[in-house]
Amino acid sequence: MASVPDEAATDAAIVVDAIRKRYGDRQAVDGVSLRVNRGEFFGLLGPNGAGKTTLVEIMEGLREADSGTVTVLGRSPWPRNVALLPRLGVQTQSSAFFVRQTAREHLRIVAALYGAGREDADRTLDSVGLTEQRDVMVENLSGGQRQRLAIASALVHGPELIFLDEPTAALDPQARRDLWKVLRELRSEGRTIVYTTHHLDEAEALCDRVAILVDGSVVALDSPHHLVTAAGAPTRLLIPAERMTERDAAAIPGVDRVFVQGGSLVLETAVSGKVLQAVDALTGLDGVQTRTATLEDVYLELTGTHSTTDTTGATGADGITSTDGTNGAENTERQG
């Protein structure tokens, strides 16, 4: 599904073509081609060790690919390209702070390294919600505050292309939503964001397109919506268990599978509208919940987590009994 890069791609922020990178006998990136458009919010997903970090570091110009080409904002990021660097923003590790400085001093130093001004540092500190902590020593910031300061380091000079690496990992739910707001604002200003995350709900909520990387290769690349639709994962209707028997439920036309989970009767179907009508006619819709497939379902399917479930039958997960011995275990608790 990887798009083929072409020379006329002036609207491309990043063009990666047939990139390979090997460490010893491990092929970290195995022929990745993809294109990130300008102004796009691009998610990079994949299990640990899938090659996300290596791929991003090659895009950032921190590593040289063994073969293939990378073009970032029309230029090659390798070797170190000081003309390109001010246009990129890279979230630093949460350890990368100048020692014995306050949050504000640190960000002002980073701003100066980029040739930006003090007022840029103060404005960015405010945008990530650290104005109150500006005079706190970096060593004394909490985990979430350190992470926000690291993100601020990527934004302080107003870059066109921003690389963020699991930016919400250490944030509490409120701070996470606040950051989403900041990121959406950046996107609305036309900036391009490349986003690595393990939070699939986040990728679904924020990203225009996501690439899913497995064992160094792109196994899927599309908008979250298309990926979910294309996967054809079933919709699940949750009905209070006392409302009908499994036998009756299984008899409804369009129901593919029925099992009991957490006090609910779960009906899997590809035609939820039709089944809902039938349920309505039988018992009414009070207390009935609908759960559509999420990006997480697609992700788990593609990254191979599903391989353990098809054979396990009714013992797949706690609280699940299955009427037809299939994959209840990969059911997720995420609200569609």
Place this chain on the structure above:
Amino acid sequence: MSAYAALTGAGFRAQVRDKATLFFTFAFPLLFLVVFGLIFRGQEVEETGRPYISYIAPGVMSWGVANAAVFGVAFTLMQWRRDDLLRLIRMTPTRLPAVLASRYVLALAVGAVQAVVFVAVAMLPLFGLELDVRWPLALPVLVLGITAFLTIGVVIGSYADTPEAVAAIANFLMVPMAFLSGSFLPLDMMPSWLRTVSRVLPLRYLNDAVSAALSGRGGLDDIAIGCGGLLVFTVVFGALALRTFRWSNKA
């Protein structure tokens, strides 16, 4: 504000806010001055008839200044790489010379303060150092010495990945070098082969030149040879430093 000015300011604040390290940077050489100064108080070196203090004061001061230059930059580089701070700098358009120049200016400032404090204490009646009229020549010598030892520190800081490794390598070099270059004990007391061997050590050149300038033990030619030797070491280790420098611990 330029990147260089920002980094220098950050280094200065980091230095003065770390009170313990700041104290010992200046107290450590003074400790050796006190120990050796009191042991050999009022004595003269048999072979030359010169007072011990005219050997010990310039020698310990040279070692102290060199030591601070090596440790300061080596620890900083190791720590910046370990904390991924060098990676951060690597991703900005700041060029490496601006980074190293800020460390250089900080090392010169530390060395200047060290030298002033040290000489002031050594001139107390208790120790009795008398300055030669050529003493201002010690300033360019110290600048060259700090430059040479800073390049050695960059090599160590690029090679070592942990604070323990920095301390081990730097001490392994600097402590024997102090004895073999005559910082703690006058070289005039040593066997002649050792005096010859010590010619391969950068501290020997710093000691000789600082001694000649501060206490008049040696002539202008000694100062010139010392400066020349330090320049050679700067070029050699500077080239080595540029080759070994790493932005990141990762391969």
